[in-house]
Amino acid sequence: MHLENQNQILSVSVVVYRPDVLLLTRTLASLASACAALRAKAPDVPGVTMTLYLVDNGGLPDIATSLSVLHDCGVTPVLLSGHGNVGYGRGHNLALGRATSRYHLVLNPDIDLDADALVNAVNFLDQHADAGLLTPCIKDDEGHLQYLCRRYPTVFDLFVRGFLPLRFRRYFAARLARYEMREVINANDVVWDPPIASGCxxxxxxxxxxxxxxxxxxxxxxxxxxxxxxxTHESARVVYVPEVRVRHYGGGAARKGWAHIRMFVASAFRFFSRFGWRWF
Structure with a gap:
């Protein structure tokens, strides 16, 4: 049984499988800077600690330099490997089983955190006890807002957004805007209880x-x-906090080939079978 360590303010899990070295290195560098800022803002917590669980599902290159930078910023890097490619969720669960922190961050290896992202996230959660899951303002590499908070999808929404060519997708712009909560998600306003938050x-x-x-x-x-x-909605509130800012360089399943399309379809079938089918 893992009890909460009052001094361990944050643990982070990053799952990788044959990662893009440049993106991963950049993610870890931004995480180091954000953790250093968080450590500097918590002088009232003696011996504050942070841990990165880097879960290697296969193909992790030598990133000793990046891990050393994290260590210098007060983050203890822990490499979990040898288990094979167990999938995204199960990989994060391997880290969660070891975590004893106050907060745990599930992070993709293609995310850049703003320097104050973790400071703002921790401050918000410290001040709002009813918030159990925080999702940030996510922008792409050109600085455009990504609408990754979602309403409950229909099968048709997922098909249009993920697989329909752009020249046809524009005919369903209003429908997709509603699914992506574009009328409420922006770079300024806190939004409580978006149904779905992005796993990045x-x-x-x-x-x-x-x-x-x-x-x-x-x-x-x-x-x-x-x-x-x-x-999560069954036990706590989910909140979108635009003051927490990151950049995301990931792509959709359709751009990653047939293997990813097959996994997407299989997971969609499992999701709808569990929570209810909505076709149109």
């Missing part, structure tokens, strides 16, 4: 995430964040 950056109260047993490991890839978001 999910900051939880660790005790809550353990109570939920983390991700459902039956999803190998895709929709595990949809599933976890909906289950």
């Amino acid at each position: 950056f999910m900051m939880f109260r660790t005790a809550l995430l353990k109570q939920l047993n983390g991700f459902d490991s039956r999803y190998f890839l895709y929709f595990e964040d949809y599933d976890l978001s909906l289950r």
